[in-house]
Amino acid sequence: MKKILVIGSGAREHALAQAFLRSEQVEQVIVAPGNDGMTDAGLQRAEVAVTDLDGLRALAVNEAVDLTFVGNEEPLTLGVVDVFRAAGLQIFGPTKAAAQLEGSKSFTKRILDQYQIPTAQSRTVTSAEAAEAAVTEFGLPIVFKLDGLALGKGVTIITSAEDVTTYLTALYTRQPQAKLVIESYLAGVEFSIFSLVGQDGVVTHAPLAQDHKRRFDHDKGPNTGGMGAYSPVRWLSDEVRQQAIDTLVMPTIAAMAKEGTPFTGVLYTGVMLTADGPKVIEFNVRFGDPEAQVVLPQYTGDFYQLINDLLQGQVVVPEWQNDDVYVGVVLAAAGYPEAPEKGASVPSTSEIAPLAINYAGVKAGRASGGRVATVVAHAPNATAAQAAVYEKIDHLPTDLQYRHDIAYQAVQHEVESKD
Template sequence: MAKVLIVGSGAREHALAQTFLRSSIVSQVYVAPGNDGMTDENLVRLDIQANATTALIETVKNNHIDLTFVGNEEPLTLGIVDCFQEAGLTIFGPNAVAAQLEGSKDFTKSLLHKYHIPTANSATVTSLTAAQSTLSKFGLPIVFKLDGLALGKGVTIINDVAQAEDYLSDVYTRDAAAKLVIEEYLDGVEFSIFSLVGENGVVTHAPIAQDHKRRFDGDKGPNTGGMGAYSPVRWLSDAVRDRAISELVMPTIAAMANEGTPFIGVLYTGVMLTQDGPKVIEFNVRFGDPEAQVVLPQLTSDFYQLIMDLLNGNQPVAEWQDSDVYVGVVLAAAGYPQAPIKGAKVPTADEITPLIINFAGVKAGVASGGRVATVVAHDMNTTLAQQKVYNKLDQLGTDLQYRHDIAYQAIQHEVK
């Protein structure tokens, strides 16, 4: 029997742990550091931070752990995969160079432009003067992306010239040499593709998902790490998905290999379906959160075997359910994302049953961070799945905050 280590602490990592625990091959899953809500049978939390690479390596050796799966982006961009490989340990994820697909927006845009992979027109600047002179090139709305990791909140969309000037002034007051990607605004339908990529270019793709970044109903308010998601997105055709994979995902995987930096791990492709076809918005180098919480429960084949096949360069068997839609709603602390208020009681798994709950910012049964948990329901269509999750949440009377319209796009198509 195999042992698996998940690196990370949030609801995504909880979903990953639960998926590995469904494997007939896996006897134990460790999560480092995890959180207090992770009390599943055969799940062990380790008091080791995700960036404590040396301690993680020693733990893997001492506990004879067979596979490490990195859940969040920061350890990947810092080179955890390189360190594990140097130590002769099995780990799934991109090395530090390949992780630049998320770690550097400039790296990504340069790669996309070089290989003529459809994306928004853009320019990268490193001074206030250059940024100001670029403003007029792309019109309004205009998109600003600070280079580097931003935990899902590094994108700013501005509709007004004066506001754009204020934004730039603020950025370059804080850092006179800030690297900023400025790009045209893409209008259309946004969705996410998760591709699991192995050695020798073997790849398999998960069902597509849509997440909801804005804090409030109707896509109002500030951007967050994600307030909910649903999958599959049935109202987008298989032809759209297949075109995005063939024109965006596979050429990017090939481009990385051609550059001498082959990508291995989870490639998250954020896609905008425009009037001109699908275009890349962004890449992440790990599962999204909360998308993972609605995608991973759909896997009906063995996750551990899938990952090991990828690492060995063998085309894996990946089977996904196709009867239901999964809807996940994020519970957040009041004041999130600007100033989360800690201390609200968090529902237990028993209170949520028979629905799925994945815990994030939880300590001693109360909220200890911004996003606290994701509650997931599934049913034969989106309308029924949404009703199921909100019926449960509304019964709780919780002080935690949540949107009330997750998956509204799909429901609009179902009621037509």
């Protein structure tokens, strides 16, 4: 029987642990560091920080772990895969060099531009004056992206000249040499592709997902790490999905190999379907959160075997369900994302049953972070899945907060298709 290590602490890692535990080959999953909500049978937590690469390696050696799966982006950009490989340990994720696709937006834009992969026009600047010049060139609205990791909150869309000045003044007062990627604004439909990339270019793709970044209903309020998601995105055609894979995903994987930094692990391609076709918004080098919570439960095969085969460079035949739509709603602490309040009660698995719940910021049964849990329902269509999840959480005795319109795009399309 196999023992798996999952690196990370949130609802995404909880969903990953559960995916591995569904394998008949897996006896135990260790999550480092995990959180107090992870109490599933066969799941163990280890108090090792995601940034403690030597500690994580020692944990994998001491526990005789058969496979490590990295959920969190920070250890990937620090080089955890390089550390594990040097120790002869099997790990699924990109090297430090390949993880620059998420860790450095300027690196990503260079790859996209050099290999002519469709994306927004951009400029990378290090001063307010250069930024103002780029804004003049591209016009409004404009997109500002901080160059490094920003926990899903580093992107700002600005629509007025006054807000441009306010943003740039604040940024360059705090960080006089800040590297900022400025992009022309892309209009269209946004969706996500998760590609599992193995050795020797072997790759398979999960069902499409669409998340909801804004804090409040109707896509209002500040950007967050994600307030909910649904999958699959049935109202986008198979032709659109394949076009995005053929023109964006596969050329990027080929480009990374040509650069001498071959990519393995999860490549998350954020796509905007524009009037000119699909274009890359961004890459992440791991599963999204909350997308993982609605994508991973759709895998009906042996998830451990899938990842193991990919690591061996074997061609895989993935087994994804196609009967239901999965809708996940994030429960967040009051004040999230600016100043989340700790201490709210967190619903138990029995209170959520028969729906699924993945825990994130939980300590001793109370909220200890911004995003606290994701509640997931599935049904033959998005309308029924959305109704099921809100029927449950609307009656919970908790002060946690959430959006009330997750999957609204899919529901709207289902309604329109009936008319």
